Amino acid sequence: LLNASLELVVLCYLLRRQQAEHRRKTMDWIHNVLNIVAPPFILLLLCLFLPLFRLPKLLISFLRSFFFTEDVTGKVVVITGAASGIGEQLAYEYARRRARLVLADIRGKTLTKVADTCREIGSPDTVTVTADVTDVNDCKRIVDSAISHFRRLDHLVSNAGIASVSRVEEYV
Structure with missing residues (x-):
């Protein structure tokens, strides 16, 4: 009886193994x-x-x-962060469409070059404002420059990015 049970267990094991292999x-x-x-x-x-x-x-x-x-010819467009990157390309595109531009950025020298290029491309009038968008007074100064020079403001492109450079450990 013990041998028969053992043979049955071995047969079941072999059958399961064969099924698993299949x-x-x-x-x-x-x-x-x-x-x-x-x-x-x-x-x-x-x-x-x-x-x-x-x-x-x-x-x-x-x-x-x-x-x-939209026809932006003659419309007043304020672009922040216009000294480089996306803001610069937006300024060029609006200049091609003959919009009047107010370009703002924290980097004044680079901004002047962008404004000159915009004038060459086709913007009838371009104003530059060196400003830091993290300062509320500078933001007001940007809008006031547009209003005082052009007497209106049609579009505002808030493009300036604020990035801080630090190590990961400082955030944890």
């Missing part, structure tokens, strides 16, 4: 098939359906830019 082989086969079939299938689906989803958005974007573009 499952492993089956899963390996499924993984191999998916690794071969899935990437081209997904790529094909992307090629077919992505344009269908992007085309309406692209069309709407084109129509908006064509029909709803």
Whole structure:
């Protein structure tokens, strides 16, 4: 009886081991098939359906830019952080569209070069203000400069970034 029980346990163990090996082989086969079939299938689906989803958005974007573009010719635009980066490129774009500009930044020398370039590109009038946007009085001075020089303010682009340089340990 003990031998029969032991043989039954061994048979059950071997059967389970054989089933586990069969499952492993089956899963390996499924993984191999998916690794071969899935990437081209997904790529094909992307090629077919992505344009269908992007085309309406692209069309709407084109129509908006064509029909709803604001004419900023002669409008007064204040741009903070205009000495470099995004602010500088915004200043150039508004200058191309013949807007009158008030450029503000903490770096006055660089700001003067940007203002000269804006005048060359097409801005009829450009004013520079050396100011620190973290100071409330400087912010008021920027707006007051626009109002006193142009008698109005149409657009304000608050672009100036405030960054502090320090080690990670100081934040923890």
